Amino acid sequence: MATNGSPEIVGVTEAFYQAVFDTDRNRAFAVVQQALDQGISAEELVFSAVIPSMDRMIKAVSEDFNASLAQHFMTAQIASQVTDLLLSKFSQKPAVLGRVVIGTAFGDLHTLGKRIVIGCLKSLMVEVTDLGVNVSPEKFVDEAQARGAGVIAISAMMVHTARGEQGALAVRELLAQRGVEDRIKLVVGGAPFRFDPELYKVVRADAWADDGISAGRVITRFLQGEVL
Amino acid sequence: MITGMERLLAAVNGKKSDRVPVFCNLFDQGALELGVSLEEYYQRGDLVAEAQIKMRARYGYDNVWSLFYVGKEAELMGCKEILFAKDGPPNVKDFVVKEFGDIEKLVIPDDITAHPAFEEQAKCLKILKQELGGRYPICAYLTGSMTLPVLLMGMEKWMELLFWGPPELKNLLLEKTSDFFRKEIAAFRSLGADILLYSNPYGSMDVIPENFFHQESMVWMKRDLEPGGMAGVVYYCGMARLNGAIPSVIKELGIGTYYLSPFDDLAQGLELVGPQRLSCGVINDIPLIDWSKEEIRSEVKRMMEIGRRSPRFLFGTGVMPLYIPQENILTMLEAAYEYGRF
Numbered sequence: 001m002a003t004n005g006s007p008e009i010v011g012v013t014e015a016f017y018q019a020v021f022d023t024d025r026n027r028a029f030a031v032v033q034q035a036l037d038q039g040i041s042a043e044e045l046v047f048s049a050v051i052p053s054m055d056r057m058i059k060a061v062s063e064d065f066n067a068s069l070a071q072h073f074m075t076a077q078i079a080s081q082v083t084d085l086l087l088s089k090f091s092q093k094p095a096v097l098g099r100v101v102i103g104t105a106f107g108d109l110h111t112l113g114k115r116i117v118i119g120c121l122k123s124l125m126v127e128v129t130d131l132g133v134n135v136s137p138e139k140f141v142d143e144a145q146a147r148g149a150g151v152i153a154i155s156a157m158m159v160h161t162a163r164g165e166q167g168a169l170a171v172r173e174l175l176a177q178r179g180v181e182d183r184i185k186l187v188v189g190g191a192p193f194r195f196d197p198e199l200y201k202v203v204r205a206d207a208w209a210d211d212g213i214s215a216g217r218v219i220t221r222f223l224q225g226e227v228l
Numbered sequence: 229m230i231t232g233m234e235r236l237l238a239a240v241n242g243k244k245s246d247r248v249p250v251f252c253n254l255f256d257q258g259a260l261e262l263g264v265s266l267e268e269y270y271q272r273g274d275l276v277a278e279a280q281i282k283m284r285a286r287y288g289y290d291n292v293w294s295l296f297y298v299g300k301e302a303e304l305m306g307c308k309e310i311l312f313a314k315d316g317p318p319n320v321k322d323f324v325v326k327e328f329g330d331i332e333k334l335v336i337p338d339d340i341t342a343h344p345a346f347e348e349q350a351k352c353l354k355i356l357k358q359e360l361g362g363r364y365p366i367c368a369y370l371t372g373s374m375t376l377p378v379l380l381m382g383m384e385k386w387m388e389l390l391f392w393g394p395p396e397l398k399n400l401l402l403e404k405t406s407d408f409f410r411k412e413i414a415a416f417r418s419l420g421a422d423i424l425l426y427s428n429p430y431g432s433m434d435v436i437p438e439n440f441f442h443q444e445s446m447v448w449m450k451r452d453l454e455p456g457g458m459a460g461v462v463y464y465c466g467m468a469r470l471n472g473a474i475p476s477v478i479k480e481l482g483i484g485t486y487y488l489s490p491f492d493d494l495a496q497g498l499e500l501v502g503p504q505r506l507s508c509g510v511i512n513d514i515p516l517i518d519w520s521k522e523e524i525r526s527e528v529k530r531m532m533e534i535g536r537r538s539p540r541f542l543f544g545t546g547v548m549p550l551y552i553p554q555e556n557i558l559t560m561l562e563a564a565y566e567y568g569r570f
C-alpha cells in the first residue's frame with residue numbers, strides 16, 4: 001500500500017480536499033470514482049487522499065478557518081460516505097486505528113453533534129459504535145468494555161444533560177469502580193462545553209473538543225496512546 | 229417607582245432612566261419558585277404566569293415571558309410527545325416529520341389561537357397582561373421559518389434536506405413553517421406581547437455559510453417578517469454569533485433591536501448595530517453556574533462599561549440553566565443594577 005503517493009494520487013488528494021472544503025459531495029465522489037477508474041486502489045485512496053484531507057481540514061479549523069456548522073456537517077458526511085464506499089472495495093479487512101463508542105447523554109435527544117463526530121472518526125479509520133440517544137451510563141461503560149473501546153464519547157446539548165447525575169459524571173464513576181480508567185478515556189462535547197471550556201473538568205472527562213473536526217484529532221490522539 | 233417599561237422606552241428613545249434595563253430569562257426556575265414539578269408547571273398557564281410575576285418582583289429585573297418552552301411550537305404543528313426532565317427544559321420527543329413524505333401531510337392550523345396547545349399560553353399571556361401590562365414588557369419567543377423544521381424533524385434530517393434534498397420539498401416545508409410563523413407572530417401581537425424575539429440560528433453564519441445566508445436565509449426572513457412589520461421584533465440567533473449578519477439585516481430587513489451573542493465582540497456588535505438602534509449585550513450564562521462572586525461581578529462590569537457607551541443598550545441573559553445557584557443569579561442582577569446605573 002502506497003502512503004506517500006504516486007504522482008497521480010497527489011492530484012487526486014488535492015482535488016478531493018478542495019471538493020470537501022467546498023462541501024461539494026458530487027465532486028468529491030466524482031474525484032474518487034475517477035481515481036478508481038484510473039486503477040488507484042481503494043486502500044491508497046483512503047490512506048493517501050481521504051485521511052490526509054481530513055487532517056488538513058482539522059489543521060485549517062484549528063488555525064483560522066471559521067467553518068460554519070453546516071460545513072462541519074457536510075465535511076463529515078462526505079468524508080465518511082466516501083470512506084464507506086472505499087472500505088467496501090478493500091481487498092482485506094482494514095486495520096483500524098482504534099475503537100470508540102459514542103452516544104448522546106442520558107435525557108438528551110439531539111443527534112447532530114454526534115453524527116458529525118462519527119463522520120469525522122470514520123474517515124480517520126476509527127471503528128465507531130453508535131449507541132444512539134438518551135444513553136444510560138451503564139450502557140456506555142458496558143458497551144465500551146464489550147467492544148474493547150479506547151474512548152467513550154458523549155454528546156450533550158443542554159446543561160442538565162451535560163452536568164446531570166446520569167451523564168458523564170456517572171460514567172466516570174463506573175469507569176473508576178470497574179478499574180478501567182487507564183484503558184478507557186472519556187471525551188465530551190456539545191454546546192454547554194463550548195460556552196464553558198472548563199466544564200469538561202467539572203464532569204470529570206479526560207478531554208473535550210469544540211467542534212466535530214477537532215473531535216477527530218482529540219480522540220485519535222487518545223487512541224494512539226498519547227497523553228494529552 | 230420607575231417600571232421596566234419606562235426603562236425600556238427610555239433606552240428605545242436613546243434617553244437615560246435610572247439604569248440600563250435588565251432582561252433576565254428565567255423559565256424552568258418558575259417550577260422551583262412554586263414548588264411544583266416541571267411537568268406539572270408547564271401544563272398550566274396560570275402557574276407560569278404566577279411564577280413569572282413572582283420572580284420578576286423578587287429579583288427586580290425588567291421583563292417577563294409568555295414562553296413555556298420552545299417545543300410548544302412543535303405541539304402547535306402536531307407534536308404529541310415532549311420529554312420532561314427534572315432538572316432542565318422540556319424537549320421535543322416525537323418528530324412530526326419522520327420521513328420526507330410527511331412534509332406534504334403537514335397541516336398548519338388556520339387559527340393557531342384555537343389550537344388546544346395554545347390555550348394555556350393564551351391564559352398565561354392574559355394574566356401577565358392584566359397584572360403587568362404597560363408596566364413590564366411581556367416577551368414572546370417565535371422561531372423563524374428556517375429553524376422551525378428542526379423542531380419538526382430534528383436538526384440532522386433538516387440539514388440534509390436543506391443542503392442536499394429536493395429543492396421543491398425544502399421550499400414546501402419552508403412555505404409551511406413561514407406561514408406558521410406569520411400566524412404565530414400575529415397571534416402574539418394581538419394578545420398583547422410587547423417584545424417579539426425572532427429566534428433563528430439559521431440567521432447566523434456560525435450555522436450556515438455566508439453565501440447561503442444571503443441567498444437563502446434572507447429570503448425566508450423577509451417572507452416571515454415583512455407582512456407584519458418590524459415593530460417589537462428582536463433579532464436573535466439562539467446565542468450563536470450574529471455580528472457578521474447585522475449589516476445585512478439592518479439594510480434588508482430594517483429590524484431595530486439585536487440580541488447579541490456572548491461569543492461575539494460586544495463593542496463591535498454595538499458599533500455594527502449603531503446608535504440609532506437597540507443592542508442587547510448578553511452574558512454567557514452557562515459559566516454563571518460555577519463562577520465566583522468576583523468573577524460574576526467583573527464580567528457584568530466589563531459588559532456594562534462597554535454597553536453604556538451606547539445610548540441604546542440593554543443587558544440580557546440566554547436561557548438561564550436551572551443549575552445556576554440563586555445566589556449567583558442575585559449577584560449577577562445586583563452587579564447589573566449597580567454597574568448599569570446612570
Ligand code: B12
Nearest residue numbers: 113155159189190191211212215298317319320466546547
Ligand atoms: C440551534 C439551536 C437551537 C435550535 C435547534 C436545536 C436542536 N439541535 O434541536 C432551536 C431554536 C430549535 C433550539 C431550541 C432549544 N434550545 Co437551543 N440552541 C441552538 C444553538 C444556537 C446551537 C445548538 C446546535 O444544535 N448546534 C448544532 C450542534 C451540532 O452543535 P454542537 O452541539 O455544539 O456540536 C458541535 C460541537 O459541540 C462538537 N460536539 C458535539 N457533540 C460532541 C461530542 C464529542 C464527544 C465531542 C468531542 C465533540 C462534540 O461537534 C459538533 C459539530 O461541530 C445553541 C447555542 C450555541 N451557540 O451553541 C442553543 C442552545 C444549545 N439551546 C439551548 C436551549 C436551552 C434550548 C431549548 C431547550 C430552550 C427551551 N427552553 O425550550 C430548546 C430545545 C428545543 C427542543 N429540541 O425541544 C441552550 C442550552 C444550554 C442550556 N441552557 O441548557 C443553548 C446553549 C442556548 C443558550 N445558551 O441559552 N435551539
